[in-house]
Structures are given as C-alpha cells and as structure tokens.
Amino acid sequence: MKTMTTAVLASLALAGCSRETAAPAGEATATTVQANAQFAKTLPLADAQGFEDAQRGLVARPTGKILAADGSVITDFDAFHFVAGDAPPTVNPSLWRHAKLNAQAGLFKVVDGVYQLRGFDLGNMTLIEGRTGWIVVDALTCRETAAAALAFARRQLGDKPVTALLFSHSHIDHFGGALGVLTPEQVRGGVPVVASAGFMEEATSENVLVGTAMGRRSYYQFGKNLERSARGMVDTGLGKGVGYGSFGVLAPTDLITQPTEERVLDGVRFVFHNVPGAEAPAEMTFSVPALKLYGGAENLAQTMHNLLPVRGAKVRDALRWAGYMQQALDQLGDAEVYVGQHNWPIWGHERIAEFITKHRDVYKYTHDQTVRLINAGLTPNEIADQIRLPASLQGYFGTRGYYGDLRHNVKAVYQFYLGAYDGNPAHLDPLPPVEMARRYVALAGGADKAVAAAQQAFDQGDYRWAVELLNHVVFADAGNRAARELLARSYDQLGYAAEAATWRNSYLTAAAELRGGAPKQGTSRAAFLDMLVQTPIERFLEAMAAGLDGPAAEGKDFKINLVLTDTKESYALWIENAVLHFRRAEPAADANATMTLTKTFFVRMMAGTAGAKDMLTSDEIKVTGSRIDLLRFLGLMDKAPGTFPIVTR
Template identity: 25%
Template sequence: MFLNGLWNRILRGVVAFTLVTALLLTTPTKVLAATYEPNYPDRYMGGPANLATAQNGAIVYDKTLEATENNIYTEPYVDELKDEFGNGIGIWVIGGESMVNCIVIEAPLGLIVYETGSSGEDGERFREVIESQISTKPIKAIIYSHSHYAFGAGAMVDDPDSVEVIGHPKLKETVENMVGEAPSAIPELSPILTARKAVQFNNYLPAEGQDAAIAAKLEYKEKAYLPVTYEVEDSEKRDVAGLTLEFFTKYISDDYSVTVWIPEKKAVLNNFFWPGTPNLYSLRGALYRDPQQLIGGLKVIQGLEPTYLISNHARAISGKTQAAEALSNYVDLIALTYDQTLRGILQGLGPDELRYFIYKPQHLADSDYNAEIYGETPWYPPAVFYYQMGWYDRNPTKIFQLPPQETAQRLVALMGGRDAVVAAAQLALDDNEYAWAAQLIDYIYELDPKDAEARTIRANALRKMGQLSMGSIGRAWLLSEARALEGKERIQKLIPPDLDTIAEDPTTYVNYHRVRIDPRKAEPIDKVITFTFSDLDNKTVGLHIRRGVAEFIREPANYNRPSDIEVSLTSETWAKLYLNRTTLPLAIILGNAEVLTGTDDDAVEILNLFDKFNPVGNLFTVPPVGPIPD
C-alpha cells in the first residue's frame, strides 16, 4: 500500500513536470510577456514612452505635459479675448490662479463675473487681478456655473447687497447638502468622498520635485459663499447690468449647471466643455454622470454657433470654425465612449473587459481638446456597467468568492511563498513591467501592509505608473500612494466635517451617527436615547438602539415608546462627541451635558456602542511607518 501511494505521487510529479516543461517550451516568450488588450496603454508594461520634466521639477509623461499646456492655463494669466481685428470684446479669462477660471464680462452698468472659486482666498485673488489688470468698475452681478465654485463670491465684493447673484434653481439645495463636505448621493459617506477628493486634487503632492503636481491643488480654505438671489430658468433671457444674457439650465454636467449665452458678443460661458477627455467617471467617487446629459448640454452650445467658447477650466477658444470643430469632436468622443460601452455590454463583456474595449477613431484620438489630461477613457465603461448592472459581472465564481486576505494567502502559498512573490515582483519592476509588479506585490501588501520590501516595491511601481500617467487624476492617486508608502505623507481615509459644521445642524449628525453602530456590541440592547439641545430651544431628537440597529427618531414626543435615556447638551458638545474630541463624562463634569433620564453610566454605555473617529485605528489609508502626529 505504501509503495503504491509513493509510486502514484512520483507519477503525478513526473506528469506535472512534463506538462509545465512542455508549456514553457511551446509558448513563445512574447506571448507570455504581452497578452493584454491591444488598447491597453503598454507604457505601463515597458512599452515605449518618454518622460519630461516640468518647470516645477515634476517628472511627467511628455505627451501629458504638452497637452496640458495646450488645454489649460498652467500659470497665472489674464486672457483678453479679441475680435479678428485684434480689438478686445470686453471679456477676460483669469486663468492659473485657482482650479477654476474666473470670467469677467464688461457690461454697460459694471462688471459681470462668472465663477468665483473654491474659497474666500480664491475670491480675493480674483478680485485683486480684476482691479489691477482689468477694470476698477464695480461688480454688479455674479453667476455661478454650478455649486463647486460658488465659494469665493463674498470676498469679491464689499457689500453683498450691491450685487445680484445668479444661479441654478437647484444650487441652493446642492450647497446645503454638501454640509461642509463633498456632495454625495449618500450624505453619510461624504467624509470618505471628501478624503478621496483631497487625493485627487493633489493635496498630498509637493509643490516642487519629481512628485510635484501638474494640475491645480484644491486646498481647504474658509469659504465666502453668497446665496443665490435670482434663480434662472432654462432659455430665460434677462438684462444683467445692462447686457442681455440668455441662460440654459436643462442639462447636467457633473452638477446642475448654468450655461450663459451673450448674443451681442457671440460668446458662450459653460461647464460642459472641459479640458481634455470628458470625465464621465471620477476616481474620487461622485454621482453618476450621464453621458447623454453632457451631450445635451453641448448640443445647446453647438446650436448657438459661438465665436468664443469659454469654459470654466479650459483655455478659451476664439474663432467660429475652431469652436465648432472642437465641439464636434468632443461630442462625438462622448457618444463613442457611451455607445461602445453599451455595445460591449451587449456582447457580454464585464467591467474589467470593458476597460480597454473602446477603439477611438484617429481624428478623435488626435484632437487637442480630447487629450486625456484629466480623466482617462478606461475608467468610464465600468461606471456605466455598475450603474445599470451593479457589481455582478455574470461570472458565477464571484458570487461567493473568498475574502481578499484569504485569496492573497492562498495565492502567495501557491506561488511559492512570500519571498518568491517579492522576488517575482522585483523582477517585473526591473523589466519595467510596472503594472504587473504592482499587482503581484499587492498580494504581499494585503497580508502585511507594514512589510518593508513590499512597501518599497509597491511605491516604486506606483511612482513609475504615476509618472507615465496621461491624466492628472491617475497621477495624483498613484504618486500620493507611493509617497504614503514611503512615509512622506499620511493619507486620510476620511475627513469628517469640522466642529462648526456639525454644531450648526446637530440633529442631522445625530441621524448620521446611526450608521456607526457596531451590531455585535449592540445585539443585546433595546433602548431609546434622546438628545435635547439646550441652545436650540430644547430641540430633541433621538436614536432607538434596537438589537444591532439604530433608528433615527425625528420627533421623540410622537414615537411609540418613551426615552430610556435623555441627555441635555449643547450643539457644540454634541459636535465634540461626534468627532471624538471629548467624552460624555468629561462634558458632564464641565457642565456642558447632563443626563436627565437614566444614569450617566447608561448614557456612556449607549455611546460606546458606536464607532469613534480614531487617528490610529481608522484614519490613514496606508499604515504609517512612524508615530502618529498630533
């Protein structure tokens, strides 16, 4: 029996060795090295590519550098638009001072401003440029294209009552739903979106050096928002500061948007024609961006036949023919991307297969204004798939697939163990196969994110991919992660709202608190806790902790059972509790909270059922290699 078993094992080994040897001998090396899709950007796998150095020392793909300078204002500049005879038409574009352009229009009664920036600081810079380089006439009207850049207006005028603020009917609601963070379809998740936004907009990249940003940085500064005083409707014509403007609001770009047509100047101001490939999906996460809405908004602009195509991010285009050609290629690229994605889905392709399915006709690929300097085409098709189909790609093996750590553990063992995988990843890196090196080393990193060799290989691979990235978004994500792995940055997993934002609307954050309950801790608990805000006329809301679930109670007086625990506190105290900047016992000692019903211990027990913001435990995406800073 023993000899039979031994013989069987030997025989199986010989067969396996023979099969592997035959495979290696009959499979061309080139096929083993490059079996990826023909549309895959092979520069990430050792394909030909040239790097260049930007003025700030950034090492970047040379095509990216050239296309970026062609599409956006990379340095502070006031672009005065002129007619065919070289005469100014009374429109200026202030570029390179912020993430967004500020457009200034001279009207008979004063100035009209389109876009104000992300903060009061942006508004101050725009105002300084206007007064020193454009005109000292008063600003009579401010127009918001959409909610993203409505936060510099207050710094641009001395008296808010002296200016008309024009915006979309949905802008007020959108700004309110931001609650100090990134807009979200699920507001409870805004802290995650805010943190991802910080990565995407270069907040973890230096101003100079090889990792420097090549696009503007979104800095979190104090806002100077002025509410809309006049909401425009679609196709509405209106006299603004003595100049006739026509407004279009029907279509959505990345937000509810206002397009402005100035018939007298044949100029259109818009948030639909972006610099580079239309960003139909954002890596930071966002609401679904409907390509047909974008096309609709661009078709409106095409129908106006503008001589001046002025966008809030791109360089202005002057010339009717030039504008028409740019718009046509842009619209066709969106239509191609969307329709070919649907074609691929109809062929049965899943999200991973769709990424490199789309072929671009040469004239669309070569158009200056279609360059992938922001987002990149492979990211868009999966977003359409997920919007309609969700996560399931029709591969049944994924219905109950193993968790990532279990998968990594088994694959690493199958590949010969940790050292063998590290060696293979390093070899791939040495062969300039950066994408493969990153994918391989990810299995080791999944098992031990503090493994020094794994972190180094992962950082080196991601840095190379970031330098070769065509779009600024991909570059920001890849380089930021590389720097975090090296201990040069600490990337926040989430950025909660600030204390003042929570204190302004504490009941909303009592509601949001419900999603942080730990069902294991709360499984035996069935109690109602209410919070009475002493500084808000004793406004009371509550949470019913019901055996693992926390239900928000908007009106406890009308709820089906009385409160077991009632806590009286100020809005600021709740904000500090929410952010884990104080404890209930300390707040009670300081006189900022009082337990009116139940005991102090009862209240503490309930609050301890919820996750707390913890810099060490849940704040950083990459485990820090050193001590956590204060």
C-alpha cells in the same frame, strides 16, 4: 482600452526588452523612457494653438503665495515654474504639454468686459463687467483663494463692487470661496446669488455622508501631498491644484428651474440653461448674447472628463452628457468666444462648435461602444482594455484623458447600467483582500518567490503585472520592506507613463505612502464649518446613522430628543435593531435624554470641533434626563479620522 503609453509599455514588456534592476527609486526606467518617447511621436505636441489661447489677453501674473490663517501655504504661484521646456523622462509628454498650458496663471482679458482669473485655485473665476460692478462666475474652492483672486483683479482693473454671484454648479471648487467674494450681509442687502435648481441640497450633501472617505481618496486624485516636481505632482488635468483652505457657501437668492431662462444682472442679459445630472447633479451653462459669449460650466473642459472620479462619487450619465452637448450646439447661436470654469478659453465660432462636437462624440462613443460590448458579454476590464476612440477623437487635444480616462469611464458606464458585479459567480463572494492575498502568496511558494517573480516582471517593464503580484505580498504582510519598495518603484513607472493627471497622482501617491506611510491627519471638517452650518440637519442625522457602530449597538434601545433652539426644530432619535432612526417630532416624554442646543453647536459636535467635554460643560447646550445614557448613545458613533491606509492593510 489601453492608453497609448500603457499599450507601449505592454508591448515592450511582451518583447522582453530592457533590464531595469539598476535603476534607482524615483528615476524613469529605460522601458518608461522608451514608452514616453514613442508616445511623443503619436501626437502633434508642437501645435501652438493651445499656447496662443492659454496666454492670450494676459493682463498680469501673480507672484508669491496665498496663505491660510495658520500660515500654511494654500497656493504657491512659483511652485510650478519647473513645468517648462521639453518633457522630462518622468512625465508623459502629452500630460507635460497640458501641464504647461495650465501653468499659465494670471488675470486675462477674454473680450471687452470679460476677464478670467486662472491659476489661483483648481478652477477659474470669471468676471463679467456690469453697469456698476463685477458679475462673478464661480467663487473658487476656499475663502482665501477667492479673496486673493478678487483683490488681484481689483488692483489691475479698479475697485468695483461685486454686483452678482453665479454658481455654475454644485462642486465645491466652484462655490467654496463664496465668503471671499460676498458677505451674507451684502446678499441680504440685495446682491443676487444665482444657481440652478437643487444647488443648495447638492452642494451641502456631497461631503457629509461619505465625505471622510471621499476626502481621503481625493489626496490620490489631486496629489495633495506630493512634491511639486517632475517626479511628483505636475498637474490635476483641470488646473494646478486645489485650494485647501476655509470652505463656505452662500444660499442662492435666484434659482434657474426651467431648461432655459433669462435674467438681466447689473444691466447684462444672461440666457441660462439648466443642465442637471451630467458632470454635476445641479449645473447650468449660460450665454451673454451681447458679448457673443458662451459659458460651458464644467460639462466642457480642455480634457475628457470623469464619468466616475477616482476619488469616488455617484456615477454620471454619459448619454445625458452627450445630449447636453448637442443642446449646446443648438444653443450656440453666433457665439465667438467660449469660457469654461477650468482651463483656458476658445475664440472663433467654428472652433467652439468643433470643441463641443468632439466632447459630444467622446461621451456618446464611450457610452454606445461600452453598451455594445456589454451586450456581447464582455466584463468591465475586458471592455476597458478593448475600446479605442476613433482617430478623429484621439487626435484632438481638447478631449484627451488628462482628467478623466477612457478606461475608467468605460467601467463607469458598465456600473451605471449593471453595477460593479460582472456576472461571474466567482466574484459574488470573493475572499477579503488580506485573506485572498495570503492564499495567493502561499500558492506562489511564499513571499520571496512572489517578489522574485515581480522583480522579473519589473525588469521586463511589465509594471501592471508586477503591481498585481506585489499588491498581494504587501496585503499579506505590510512589513515586507522589499515588496513595498519594489511595488513603490512599479507605481513610479506607471505614474511616469500616465497621460491622465489623476492616474499619475494616484500612482505616485501610492508610491509615497508605501515608502512613508499613510497621512497622520485627514481632511479636517473644521474647515467646512461655514458650509456645514448651511446644511439641512437631516443630512447630519443621516451621517450619524451611517456612523453607528452596529455590532456595539446590538441590544441597545436608547431614545434621545434633539431640540435646536435657533432653527426651532425638534427631532426624536432612537436605536432599534441596531439601526439609528430619526424623525421630526416633539420631544418624547420617555426619552433617555434631551439635548437642547443651537444648530451651530450641533454642527461643531458633528464636525469634531466640540466633544464630550464641551457637551458637559458648555453653556451652549442643555441636557435633561440621563447624561450617562446620552454619552453612551454618542459613544456608539464612529469618528473616522480619514487617515485609513489604502495600499496597505
């Protein structure tokens, strides 16, 4: 399926309307302006209900900035003040409306005894008043934003202690700020930390194995390096921006393992529902019957969600997700207020039931119609261009594609069942991208002719085809400045028309990198140290194995002992057939070398904050056997910096 704006752009391109060669880089072309204007006519953008909900109960608004220890800005509360008034020509009008709703940052009273902090980070921190203090639902992404949000609430509501911490699910924007809410000593002193079964394993594993690539791709999804402006990043769909600070986690002291379990926390009765394997591998929703409150975690948000994020992840199960939505309807009881861990609340039982019903049917319709067309023999791209939601779902703001996108979700359903291969043997063994690009450019008669054809497509507003042509030219010759700039301008227009914030951010980040190059620095694993020390050592050894340079390891037969003094663990690591293996075992007598160190120092080595020099000189590590062999062994491990190019090669 095409979104409405993409469909409008396509129809305008087919009609051959407008000539855009004079439009300078960064401005919306006449085709894009016209497409966005036509899009605005298809939705009741003046509907005030969302704005009433997003502003309801405001207690106070924050100002200024949240800073990291090095003085860098994590959150700037003034950065999105430009998101006001009518949509500019460079932003899809539906996304602009959503961005204005997400821009309502502050402390809000939801009902008596329940408050939310929104706009401090990508997610929300929900405070539920207990008998003696605050029960905190979710700790945001990083220590800095969590501490700032909690301090802001205490200034407005009084300096009450945190008497329980709940993690709704295992994604870092909901637990990474745990150490800004509670200390390990407070937890050891009896403050409960509640999460669902599997939380710790999932929370600590997602970013270890493919975290480098996922982190690099997240810059596209969240528009991390884009300027905050009407020509840059305006929203993420789930909130205004991610808090890139210091990440940590606290191990739960109380796990919800059954489908439904009750707890009394600081005098408040909670009913928890364990809902794994939809939006997150470990997730739980909850209700507080005395307050007629239902908390939907992130299975519900004021947007269609992702079945497969742009940044990458394991594909999510649309059918299970829809099933959980039916369960939520059955569990809703007499709830009169819904709170989510993104976006804004909903009041009124009928409105909440409608909200859940629409989400249920979006995921079920996406699943069922994709499967129907799979069985009719259509490929992922064909299905994505064909499926349209029914009018009853298209017209509902709460499930529009601001974060997820129907076309991307269709491809995720296909991948969930059949994989990425579409069944056509022509796609079994395609040429690598650069080689394919060179041959296509040669077939077109050279780069100049390909760029001329792309310019013609751009002039006609056919930006998807322009991107297809120019992508080949740039992959064939990354130094072709004319092709890079025209490709960047094409991405500009696709971004300006995109309703999904994730697609807009991806297009505009691509344009920025074509003009300025890939980032010089990737996401530093040093920021994750507080979280990584909680990660089982096996995850790091799996990451080591996945980082082994196979060709360089061919013919090598190193065996290394790893002894961790603080956790009393011992592992044997060995290379066989250019594969790194490990098992828990006592130190082998025939090993080339033995490393004896603490887990914390080993994690620092894996995170890149301790290198070979530290290994040779530090008092925190003891090496017996051949240091030379140990260095050769460690030298076979790739240390990817996470700055690889994406739109060039």
